[in-house]
Amino acid sequence: MRLWLAAVGRSRGGPTRDLFDEYVGRLSWPFTLKEVEVKKRLSSDELKRQEAELLLAAVPVGAIVVALDERGKALPSESFAARIGDWRDRGAGDLAFLIGGADGHGDAVRARADFLLAFGPMTWPHMLVRGMLAEQLYRAQQILAGHPYHRS
Secondary structure (H helix, E strand, O other), X not given: OEEEEEEEOOOOOOHHHHHHHHXXXXXXXXXXXXXXXXXXXXXXXXHHHHHHHHHHHOOOOOOEEEEEXXXXXXXXXXXXXXXXXXXXXXXXXXXXXXXXXXXXXXXXHHHHOOEEEOOOOOOOOHHHHHHHHHHHHHHHHHHHHOOOOOOO
């Protein structure tokens, strides 16, 4: 199974990028980051619409799509791992995660998503969310492998 992250915004160096790189480097699943950006000043609705188009164009056809969204479901790590394991066991070739811009996801992303995932009710910096997602993917990988990295 191949993992994809399509995210609005360009990552610069620093602690949040280091965190992301640390956990992506630990993954045994192939991982691809696609960064997209709209550089025009637009209304919030138009910006979300254009970002949604770019995000959806960045993921492979037929991928399972998980949108990180404040209206999504927050899962314990074990449940997140089980969901990934289920998709893997059902033959998913590509699993794509989408992180929207400051105004959130456009309707097209929510409509296309197979699952809406939230990292709790708080708002997190988008670059930090990349690192948090990478760590949770690594944790899921270790849970599925029966490795003691995850202890509750």
